[in-house]
Amino acid sequence: MKYSKQVEQWDIFEIELQFSNLGGNPFRDIWLQATFKIGDEFKRVNGFYDGGTTWRIRFMPETTGNYRFQIHSNVDRFNGLEGHFTSTMPSEGNHGPVQVNGVHFNYADGTPFFVMGTTAYAWTYRPEEVRLRTLESFAKYGFNKIRMLVFPKYYRGLLMDVNVDYDPPVFPFAGKPNEFDFQTLVPEYFRNFEERVMDLMRLGIEADVILFHPYDTWGIDSGMRQADDLFYVNYLISRLAAYRNVWWSLANEYDISSTPEGMFCSRTDRKDWDLIGTTIKSNDPHGHPISVHNLPMRHIYPDRDWLSHVSIQHPDTYTLLSELKHHYKKPIVNDEYQYEGNIKDEWGNSDGATTLFRHWLSAMAGCYASHGEVFKVDGNETDLFWSYGGTLIGDSAPRLKFMKEILESCAYQDMNRDWANTDGHHYFALNRGIDEYLFFCRYDLPGKGFWFGSYDGSRPEYDVIVYDAWNCIEKDRLTVKEIEANHLLPIKAWTVYRLKRKKMQM
Amino acid sequence: MKYSKQVEQWDIFEIELQFSNLGGNPFRDIWLQATFKIGDEFKRVNGFYDGGTTWRIRFMPETTGNYRFQIHSNVDRFNGLEGHFTSTMPSEGNHGPVQVNGVHFNYADGTPFFVMGTTAYAWTYRPEEVRLRTLESFAKYGFNKIRMLVFPKYYRGLLMDVNVDYDPPVFPFAGKPNEFDFQTLVPEYFRNFEERVMDLMRLGIEADVILFHPYDTWGIDSGMRQADDLFYVNYLISRLAAYRNVWWSLANEYDISSTPEGMFCSRTDRKDWDLIGTTIKSNDPHGHPISVHNLPMRHIYPDRDWLSHVSIQHPDTYTLLSELKHHYKKPIVNDEYQYEGNIKDEWGNSDGATTLFRHWLSAMAGCYASHGEVFKVDGNETDLFWSYGGTLIGDSAPRLKFMKEILESCAYQDMNRDWANTDGHHYFALNRGIDEYLFFCRYDLPGKGFWFGSYDGSRPEYDVIVYDAWNCIEKDRLTVKEIEANHLLPIKAWTVYRLKRKKMQM
Incomplete structure (x- = not known):
């Protein structure tokens, strides 16, 4: 058992465990859980298998002081292990996780968090050079929440005007496309993903982690059954919940579905969203924000106990947001109001003025929004920021930075x-x-x-x-x-x- | 006792009575009331003194068939008088009074009423030539609800850019400006007003009768005490409630007030609006629509039992109307969204495109609105349609007619x-x-x-x-x-x- 004796508040405390006597499926057959105690408070946290002979348990101390922990497991050599560590004052720039505060967001230390989102669905598995430019663009314009998929993305658009089709270096599941074993995960895939979450944490940026999405050519979204969905969600919680900058988004476009004949249709039951949402709320020991994102044409997710805030896709950033704020009495984030760009599809062809205006309106409704950029340069239909990151070139990004500075100079949450x-x-x-x-x-x-x-x-x-x-x-x-x-x-x-x-x- | 033996449904049945033995104040000292019965239904209606030796009782039969009536009075020769008449099928174009139907309006015969209002506050006491042109403009563009004041109007605007200062031929009260006897009415004034209501009825146009307003140089609004207000309101009900095209608007800008030092301020208690509204609801036997209109800067009247629909002044005809519709669950009419015109004041300097757009938006919010026009022609700061009527010349009126035709071709109330x-x-x-x-x-x-x-x-x-x-x-x-x-x-x-x-x- 390896762990650090000291960690700052809201950082990641990690226990590493080794066990080589493997048999069967170590993801499924072995469980381990730690109970962390400070004073009268305690939390239970599940560990996870990280490949080879390594298991890990991650925990985010939410206060300062001396924590004790004890491990329970169906592996004898893990069961009963104990230890302790000290959680120290957070360093500068560490404000803790973002939490819902009425119809707004605060960091855990009480600092208001003004959402200025952007979108880079599949930036995490691009080459390092691209990723570094991506991070530079995020930081340069003050974007502080990134919508990003866990699973790889494949997408051509309704008008075949974009081509998002890179395979990731490895897949998240063992096996091969359309024949995955969804209960045998590939830790390398998730390790890369969480390193990207850490890249963002270092820059003070929230990772809006999207768990499921329909734009898939590898048989992942359509192949996973309910048990697979929950297995994966629990695995992700055990890996990521200790990262203070994580938000959970159940889906990009949860209400895309298809008829028995394979035609596009809009239904809300592609997956068991309520079960997934409730699983996260039950099992995330740190209570990260949870939302689910829709198609603009019909179904905004109804209010649920597990839903911490409302994430929508819609070109209306004012009247509709005002109505939703009144109805849900939770923070409203228009996470996709049609991106700035030059492609044919309407979701990615807004000009800079429309983009900036729509974003301003979300604030004038007392709500929040996320930007995105889809510029084809020299006909390149693949390297589009909205999916793969790169360098932001649009008119809106620098102006959104200015907008955010103005809003942050106001008592926005009291207005x-x-x-x-x-x-x-x-x-x-x-x-x-x-x-x-x-x-x-x-x-x-x-x-x-x-x-x-x-x-x-x-x-x-x-x-x-x-x-x-x-x-x-x-x-x-x-x-x-x-x-x-x-x-x-x-x-x-x-x-x-x-x-x-x-x-x-x- | 004179009356007609036959009247069509929703027309005015009138009983004329003579009594010459006057003493004291006939408005105040004599009361008379008729009870009208058909089948098991009955209604009580107050009569009024119409000058000279004449008293009248007016009633609008709301169904067809044989009505009986009996008069009660503190005048012996009136008390106990009885009679009967027949209410016949309404003629073509007579759809009865407009009534609230959920968040919309219907005529009493069930025909939907799509409000297309305009404004001519003081058209009623202008010379006949002007009035005839005014009526022609109303009809030409399909306006079907006219906002009009009972009391005369005096107004210069904040920027002294308009000059509305004609004295009416007679005043509504005996005495002289700033020394009126508010309990001695001048029937001639009210007779003229009700003839104008009849002019509109003949054209199938609703008269949105505004009972009080602050733009006064004759000491009427400021001089009347609570008892005077109610006395006048009851008198008006007895004269006008039998006109099927009457709507009651308690005020233009009910929330204008002044500080003890005489400075402008915004308060809601210039008059006892709830008492006035409740008096109308109690005493109007025919249940005409009742509303009250505000300044745009602060106070939209809160929901009340006597309030049949919401009449507001505000430049927002969409988001705000959607919100109000959701909140009040009554019809919402934006009765003043800043008029088309060319004066300096912002309430009267919108261009035709802004006017048309705002009016369209009221419909796209599932609500209604009223137009107005304030064009100074050749520097004439007095003869402005919004107050005195005349001839409409703006860009919006013909286009609003077209808009109304489109909306009437839709199942608007079900949308x-x-x-x-x-x-x-x-x-x-x-x-x-x-x-x-x-x-x-x-x-x-x-x-x-x-x-x-x-x-x-x-x-x-x-x-x-x-x-x-x-x-x-x-x-x-x-x-x-x-x-x-x-x-x-x-x-x-x-x-x-x-x-x-x-x-x-x-």
Whole structure:
């Protein structure tokens, strides 16, 4: 038994165990579990087989102090092993896992987490040179949540305009395509995946880990039966749950299905999503966020106890998000609002302005969103960021970084949709009572203005910063007063006004 | 006692009574009430003093057949009078009063009523030549609900860019401006007003009668105390409730108020709105629709038992209306979304495209709206349609007529917001299950399309009419099929698609 005597809070504590007397299927036939205790608190964590003669148990200490653990197993030499370690103060930049806080997200240390997602479904098994550029692009533009698949992706699009067909270096299961043994996993595949999760953790980026998806030519999605699905999900939990930056997404497009004749249809029962979701909620000792992502045409997943937040695919980032926020009373993330790009398919041909606007709207609805980019360069229909990563080249990424900086300068979680200053088309607003406003304009609308203040005769004053959301500059600083100020804040395309009420002079 | 022995259903049955022995205040000191009976049903209706020696009782028979009535009064010669009359089948074009039907409106005979409102606050006391042109404009463009004030209007706008200051030929109350006796009414004033309501009834147009408003230089709104308000409201009910085309709007901008120092403020207690609303609901024997209209900056009236539908002022005609519809579960009418016009004030300077778009959006939210027009011609800051009527000259009126015709060709009341085909900005949709769709596009959005059908492999077919909502023409008729049809219905500015599912061939 090997383990470190000291680990910082929210880092990975790992126990390594060796056992060479193998027989049968070590993934299925051997189980081991550790109970971790601190004070009166305890958690049970499953270990996993990591190939060769190695088993591991991973755990994320959620507080500082002295932990004790004891192992239970059907292997005699594991059963009853004990130990202890110290969890120390987290180092700078380690804020712990992201958790749901009402309709928003916080890190475990209480720091607000403003989701600025992007998408790179299959970046994890590309060559290192590509992966390094990918990580550089994530970091350069401040993306802090990456939607990424566990399983490999194969996809041509409805119009055969993209070609995503690389085989991964190894497959996740033993056997060969269309003849996999789904209860014999290939640890190397998962080891690579978790190294990519660690790459992101080092950059302070959340990994939105997508467990199942339909875009598959290897017989994985269609071949796995319910028992296989749960076996795999539990294996993944035991490997990954101790990574503080993990989020679970049950599926990309959970509601794609096919008729008995093999025709496309939209149904919700391709897999037993409720069983999978409940399994994760029961077995993830660290309670990472759980969501499930849909096709835009019909079924947004209904509210469930296991669903921590709502992840949707839809081009509407405002009205629909407002409705969903009201309905679910959980955080709403529009994780796919049609990507910026130049392909023929509508999911990947938005221009930069539409992309930026839609993303801004998600914030003006008090919600969140994820970006994506699908640019074919010189006709290359394969190396598209949305799947394989690489280098972001679109118009929206740098502007989303600027947007995030503005939102993070506001008390965003305490702000609500300011319906009085929103026409829902040309201009939009958030407010925090009458103390703070954020106004966003998409178009010029001559002769109209914003209304703010108390309307009780006291006529409060505001400090205003004026931003140009397209050119990413601060344009001006003003002081304005209620009512007369109306025409001082004209509705001009891409103008953003951040108002904070001046302190009353005593 | 004079009355007609025969009246058609939903027309006005009137009893005229004479009594010359006056003393004191005949409005206040004399009361009379009739009980109307048919079968087991009965209703009580208050009469009113109409000047000189004349009293009247008005009643709208809500069914056909033989009615009997008996009068009760504190005047001996009225008390105990009886009579009967026959209510006959309504003539063509008489569909009865408009009533709330869930989140929509129907005439009493079940015909759906699609609200297409406009505004002419003070048209009723302008010279006949102007009034006739006003009526012609209402009818020409198919406006079927007119927002109109009972009391005269005085208004200069925040920017002194309009000048609405005509005195009416007579005032509604005895005395003189700022010294009115609010319990001595001037029947001539009200007689003129009800003749205008009758002008509208003859054209099949609803009169949205606004009882109170703040834009007053004669000391009416500010001078009336609670007892005066109720006295006046009851008088108006007794005069007008038998007109089938009456709607009651408690106020234009109920939440304008002023501080003790006389500064503008936004408060909800300028008058006792709940008491006024409850008085109307209690005393209107015919249950006309009741609403109350707000300033856009803060207070939409909360739900009340007396509130039959929601009338708001706000530039948002989509997201906010969707939210209100969900919240109130009553019909939502955006009665003022900023008028088409060329004045400086933002409430009256929208261009035709913004006006038309906002009105279309109200329908795409499954709600309703009212138009208005404020064009200064040759610098004339007084004769503006929105107040005084005249001739409509804007870009939106003819296009709203076309819009209404399209909506009336759909099963509008059975359609809901089709979120799957709505991005909330470029394109919008309603659907009735998978049997009927209405798609509305505001802008070009190249490479995107609509999704419709069953997605179960059966691939239903649709008959499509393609309209140009700006040029008011039917452009094309098509047949399209699920999925592949996606790109047959491109998102093009001002294009409207109406889809009806083809009957299955047996």
